[in-house]
Amino acid sequence: MxxxxxxxxxxxxxxxxxxxxxxxxxxxxxxxxxxxxxxxxxxxxxxxxxxxxxxxxxxxxxxxxxxxxxxxxxxxxxxxxxxxxxxxxxxxxxxxxxxxxxxxxxxxxxxxxxxxxxxxxxxxxxxxxxxxxxxxxxxxxxxxxxxxxxxxxxxxxxxxxxxxxxxxxxxxxxxxxxxxxxxxxxxxxxxxxxxxxxxxxxxxxxxxxxxxxxxxxxxxxxxxxxxxxxxxxxxxxxxxxxxxxxxxxxxxxxxxxxxxxxxxxxxxxxxxxxxxxxxxxxxxxxxxxxxxxxxxxxxxxxxxxxxxxxxxxxxxxxxxxxxxxxxxxxxxxxDKPVEISEATNPVHLSRSEMQGEIRLENVQFTYPGTSRPTLSDISVNVRAGTSVAIVGSTGSGKTTLGYLLARLYDVDDGAIRYDGIDVRNLSFETLTDMLGVVTQEPYLLYASVAENLRFAKPDATDEELVEAAKIAQIHESLAALPDGYNTLVGDRGYRFSGGEKQRLALARTILRNPPVLLLDEATSALDTKTERAMEAALANLSRGRTTITIAHRLSTIRRADQIVVLQRGRIVEVGTHDTLINAKGVYAELAKSAA
Incomplete structure (x- = not known):
């Protein structure tokens, strides 16, 4: 042998x-x-x-x-x-x-x-x-x-x-x-x-x-x-x-x-x-x-x-x-260990109780198997109903921060609080009702457009589907298809372009009407014309709700109430677009290179 x-x-x-x-x-x-x-x-x-x-x-x-x-x-x-x-x-x-x-x-x-x-x-x-x-x-x-x-x-x-x-x-x-x-x-x-x-x-x-x-x-x-x-x-x-x-x-x-x-x-x-x-x-x-x-x-x-x-x-x-x-x-x-588990007595919040305030307190995080922290000493206050943008160069920790906000990972130290409650103490149902996420790589099921949208809200009416699609600027494209909303999207949505898949994913999240929106490069695959239309739609959608936008393209976050700039896992600047441009720091360099 x-x-x-x-x-x-x-x-x-x-x-x-x-x-x-x-x-x-x-x-x-x-x-x-x-x-x-x-x-x-x-x-x-x-x-x-x-x-x-x-x-x-x-x-x-x-x-x-x-x-x-x-x-x-x-x-x-x-x-x-x-x-x-x-x-x-x-x-x-x-x-x-x-x-x-x-x-x-x-x-x-x-x-x-x-x-x-x-x-x-x-x-x-x-x-x-x-x-x-x-x-x-x-x-x-x-x-x-x-x-x-x-x-x-x-x-x-x-x-x-x-x-x-x-x-x-x-x-x-x-x-x-x-x-x-x-x-x-x-x-x-x-x-x-x-x-x-x-x-x-x-x-x-x-x-x-x-x-x-x-x-x-x-x-x-x-x-x-x-x-x-x-x-x-x-x-x-x-x-x-x-x-x-x-x-x-x-x-x-x-x-x-x-x-x-x-x-x-x-x-x-x-x-x-x-x-x-x-x-x-x-x-x-x-x-x-x-x-x-x-x-x-x-x-x-x-x-x-x-x-x-x-x-x-x-x-x-x-x-x-x-x-x-x-x-x-x-x-x-x-026997694989479950790292993210619900608290023994989790906090349940009804939709009417959710305000959308978010606080990150000295958040630390290191990916398993690595030695260098991905995020260190992250502290941000996001008032309910405001918009915050997270920007930074590749590898700065933006997407990781999005994972932590959605509790796909737990922080190693510090805390993330929604309406004053540690995310680890919220019930899974409350967190998913509170937070709507649209990622950079939207995933569509091998099903019809309507079934994909109703994945977020199974009891949604046809009128609600149309309204969500209109907000996401995708309704006209869907209505023009031979089978309309009954069109099969194909394997992983390959029947649609990248921009159409992102807008479908956005419509799916809109259908849930969460008080907090997390957009992780959600408009990265859109052309300039559609992006502008989406900007206006998101501006209307964001009224009365908290919006967190993770973006490489700075053109999408100029109007954010607060911009947080990350570099090597740390916050290096916080402010509005104009303030940060005038400061001529990291954000100004990012804006200059993106121009």
């Missing part, structure tokens, strides 16, 4: 030991313990009913047929048919119930993982490929689906059959039964060895599947296609995808063939058991307590009834070892 493979195995074992335990997996099934109990009862009843068949078979061979007792033969044959019919009915009910339980557990796990991901900090998504996240939700949980819907059911059923069959075998002849049990510990030992070998391979396989999913997500999006074609790199991407797919194929082969010779040893043991049992039974015919021919036939029948569920149990045991790798990947995400 190479050093790299040893490192991968050690890394996986550390991951699995940290995140996966039997109790944690069992906890997934606990909410459905009552339903599972019913399924187990059905399995036990079905197995117990099935145990009567070999005894009836022995009676047919040893009693009914030698004595030519047709009446007994008819009763026994009818009993065999009745047992088969009852078993089929019980199995049908049990399979339906098991499938419903399994799908419910998978649904709970998917929703739980999705909900947890929704609460993780931006730093997680900045460092994680979206294709990898999709792979864990779809591929990993999809792989677990077989375990909880089919495997768990088969485990319970086969276990009950094995136990009942073993009891019946010992009731028939303890000597033959004890001989038959010799193969069990050997088979379990070999099966466990194979499972251990394939578990690590399964984890590596899922990692590469995540890589493949990420490659598809990145290269087959509209942005990826445009990039590959304009750069002439389509062949390179195809080769890269082919390498990843080849790795997945090799791992798939290894996951099914590693330890195969040991697995075939199990098949050999199970296949030779009936012949060895007949040999032992023949030897016992000359003993003081001989086994009857009927007993031997019934024992062979019970062995057949024992061997296929035992074989299934060994396969299940092997598969459960490999699914541990899937649980490790899912639980790893579920």
């Amino acid at each position: 190479s050093e790299s493979e040893t490192t991968k195995i050690d890394a996986y074992r550390e991951l699995a030991d940290k995140h996966v335990s039997a109790n944690r997996i069992i906890a997934l099934f606990k909410p459905y313990s009552a339903q599972i109990a019913w399924v187990v009862c059905l399995l036990v009843i079905s197995s117990a009913v099935g145990m009567a068949s070999p005894f009836m078979l022995r009676a047919i061979i040893d009693d009914a047929l030698p004595n030519r007792d047709v009446t007994l033969l008819m009763y026994l044959a009818g009993g065999l048919v009745g047992i088969a019919a009852l078993s089929a009915a019980l199995n049908t009910v049990q399979v339906v119930m098991s499938s419903k339980i399994g799908q419910s557990i998978m649904h709970d796990l998917r929703v739980r993982l999705y909900s947890h991901l929704q609460s993780l900090p931006l730093s997680f998504f900045a460092a994680t490929r979206s294709g990898e996240i999709q792979s864990r939700i779809a591929s990993d949980i999809g792989g677990l689906q077989a375990l909880v819907t089919n495997t768990a059911n088969e485990l319970a059923r086969n276990t009950s059959i094995v136990i009942m069959t073993a009891i019946a075998m010992f009731a028939l002849d303890w000597r033959l039964a004890l001989f038959s049990m010799i193969v069990v510990p050997c088979s379990i030992f070999l099966s466990d060895r194979v499972g251990k070998l394939r578990e690590t391979i399964t984890h590596e396989q899922q990692v590469r599947l995540g890589d493949m999913s990420a490659a598809v997500q990145e290269s087959l999006s509209i942005s990826g296609i445009i990039l590959s074609r304009t750069m002439g790199r389509a062949e390179h991407l195809i080769r890269r995808f082919a390498r990843t797919s080849h790795d997945v194929a090799k791992l798939e082969i290894r996951s099914h063939t590693t330890g195969e010779w040991q697995w075939q040893m199990i098949y050999l043991l199970l296949a030779t058991l009936p012949a060895l049992t007949l040999l032992l039974g023949g030897l016992l015919l000359n003993s003081s307590a001989p086994a009857t021919i009927g007993t031997l036939v019934a024992m062979i029948a019970l062995q057949e009834q024992l061997l296929w569920p035992l074989e299934d149990l060994l396969v299940i045991g092997r598969e459960m070892r490999t699914t541990r790798a899937l649980f490790a990947r899912v639980f790893e995400y579920l």
Whole structure:
């Protein structure tokens, strides 16, 4: 084994030991313990009913047929048919119930993982490929689906059959039964060895599947296609995808063939058991307590009834070892810490109670994994209903300040207060009702224009949609489309220009009518004519509400009541446009360079 493979195995074992335990997996099934109990009862009843068949078979061979007792033969044959019919009915009910339980557990796990991901900090998504996240939700949980819907059911059923069959075998002849049990510990030992070998391979396989999913997500999006074609790199991407797919194929082969010779040893043991049992039974015919021919036939029948569920149990045991790798990947995400959480007793404000006053008090912030503070000693007072502009060169911390205002990150020190209340003490609902955000890169859903707008306000009327679109200077463009507001925006809104997407995002925020507007380069993609129209619209919209504008283009913030100039994460100037121009400082230099 190479050093790299040893490192991968050690890394996986550390991951699995940290995140996966039997109790944690069992906890997934606990909410459905009552339903599972019913399924187990059905399995036990079905197995117990099935145990009567070999005894009836022995009676047919040893009693009914030698004595030519047709009446007994008819009763026994009818009993065999009745047992088969009852078993089929019980199995049908049990399979339906098991499938419903399994799908419910998978649904709970998917929703739980999705909900947890929704609460993780931006730093997680900045460092994680979206294709990898999709792979864990779809591929990993999809792989677990077989375990909880089919495997768990088969485990319970086969276990009950094995136990009942073993009891019946010992009731028939303890000597033959004890001989038959010799193969069990050997088979379990070999099966466990194979499972251990394939578990690590399964984890590596899922990692590469995540890589493949990420490659598809990145290269087959509209942005990826445009990039590959304009750069002439389509062949390179195809080769890269082919390498990843080849790795997945090799791992798939290894996951099914590693330890195969040991697995075939199990098949050999199970296949030779009936012949060895007949040999032992023949030897016992000359003993003081001989086994009857009927007993031997019934024992062979019970062995057949024992061997296929035992074989299934060994396969299940092997598969459960490999699914541990899937649980490790899912639980790893579920154990990611939630950095932004709601206060234990959060403050709730109604819309009528919100004024829109904002105070930043000695705010300090450093991104995780970095040593240099991004923002230091930021203190700003924003009176309700006024407009404030945050300006500065690239890397000055403007967008980071916007993240903190929206509580996408929490400050390391100091405080941000809305209407005198620390943002960390506000309920999530109150903060989202109070603050409307339009970012530099607006995100549109793959849905109609109307659905995108109603994402902000699901109960908005058509008239409200039109009014918001008019304020955002986008209504005329939408009305001119063949399907109007029912037009599909396409993947990430690529059907629209950059300026149209920004105006749609602005209209979506306007629809919520928040008392505070945060515009992070919200007009950066607009042409001069539209920008002027937007300026007038925003001026009307800003009356009676607080507006914070983060901007590179200083032409959009000349009329701001207060301009805050950032440089290297610190405030270096505060004032109006005219005051700062006359001061001939940093702002004046920015204005001069932008002219």
